[in-house]
Amino acid sequence: MxxxxxxxxxxxxxxxxxxxxxxxxxxxxxxxxxxxxxxxxxxxxxxxxxxxxxxxxDFHSVAAEQVLKSLDTSEKLGLDATTAAASLERDGRNTLPKVRDQYWRKIFWYIFGGFCSILWFGVIVFFLCWQPLSSPPSIPNLALAVLVIIVIFLQASFSAFQDWSTKRVMNSILDLLPAEAMVIRNGQAKKMPTTELVVGDIVQISIG
The missing domain is CATH 1.20.5 (Single alpha-helices involved in coiled-coils or other helix-helix interfaces)
Structure with missing residues (x-):
């Protein structure tokens, strides 16, 4: 008893x-x-x-004179050196911000985010059906759990490869941008790095 x-x-x-x-x-x-x-x-x-x-x-929809006035610049003289230096110090260089990749967050999202979260729920159910819900432990349920885990990591690898290829294409496009530009400063055309362009600069565009 x-x-x-x-x-x-x-x-x-x-x-x-x-x-x-x-x-x-x-x-x-x-x-x-x-x-x-x-x-x-x-x-x-x-x-x-x-x-x-x-x-x-709305720069594209207003008159050129109004745009020049709002930017405090001149079509023939351009910006003076003092105003350009002040704008550069205030706004920073004319470059795209480089955000530091948080790889741990990306890896976490690849493995546990999106559709993978549903797959993880299935993995939990299969493990519970393997042991302790089955007596004796059901080997097919364990095999299904392992199979779904493999699918999750394959999906995560595919998502990571897609992001890597997209970033690679974007970097190649950025490499095509010109490094120098012809700008009117103090009434004179001068060649200068595009990273030093500021709001109000008059840029001369030519073929090629």
Whole structure:
């Protein structure tokens, strides 16, 4: 009688441990999804602000004289050296900002973000069906869990390769940009690095 009662207690303890383990893993997935959603919302907000800024630019729709006046420059004289130096110090160089890649965040998103989060849920279910829900442990469920993990890492590798190839194409496009430009400063045309161009500069454009 005591042996049966102890066996029932062990089975009861095992059964109560299963939901706790499943709940812990589910909470881990929920937290990872929350991190990815917060990261996406910040990127979306920044992208919206940039789109609003460029959508409100009206230089192309107003008269040239009004644009020159608003930028405090002259079509024939261009900017003077003092104004150009002040603008360069205030706005910085005419280069695209280089954001330092946070590789750990990218790797986390590749493996746990997007559709992979659903696949991880399937992995958890397969592991639970392998052990302790199956007695004896079901080898096919373990094989399915391992197979889904392989699919997740293949998907993550493919996403990383896509990002790498896209970044490589963008860098090649940036390399095509001219390094120097002909600018009118103090009424004289001079060749200067494009990184030192400021708002209000009159740039001469020629074929080739």
């Amino acid at each position: 005591s042996r049966d009662s102890s066996r029932r207690r062990s089975i009861s303890a095992a059964n109560t441990g299963i939901p706790l383990e499943f709940r812990t893993l589910s909470i881990g997935l929920s937290e990872s999804n929350q991190i990815s959603r917060e990261f996406d919302s910040k990127e979306e907000k920044l992208r919206t602000e940039e789109l609003d800024y460029f959508a409100n630019l």
